[in-house]
Amino acid sequence: MRMKSLVQDARETQLAMNMIELGARMQMLESETGLSRERLLKLYKEIRGESPPKGMLPFSTDWFIPWQQNVHASLFMSFLGFINRNTELRGLDATLKAFRMYRDHTETNDLEQVLSLTRAWTLVRFFDAKMLQLACCTKCGGGFVAHAYDPTQGYVCGLCHIPARAGKGKRAVGRSAASDSLQIAV
16 A cells, blocks of 8 residues: 555656646646645755746636637647547646647747646636637638637637737737648647
């Protein structure tokens, strides 16, 4: 019995370390592992070299709807869908793999990484709670994040109909680069 407990503890410690390296917040770590808060704080400080950020987790589906966030959330969900259809991974393991794919894709294509691991994890939880859904664009056929129960008939995504002010933020991303990048994954 003691050996099983040690093996489980080692697995959860490794999982926590992987999540911390990917940028998980404390609330996510506490929710997904059985490790004590003190142990998680110690691991966080050891791995990141600083105390974890304080504050509440994001809890609004509205964050995922504006143009840039929606493109990135939709890209992440397409990776997650690919993993769920083509591997045995499920739950947190699938979410972590999809986030790594998202992170690698943004780095490879020199795009700003808009989603953090905690935002991606929250996005999956919103889908599980049926607060968000995928809407199919009538022009490109891609699946894009939308509020649950919003009408999706005639839906046109933010890449097929780019808003006038899109990409005017701190780090402007070329329209074609963002759209080409998403088309690969959708």
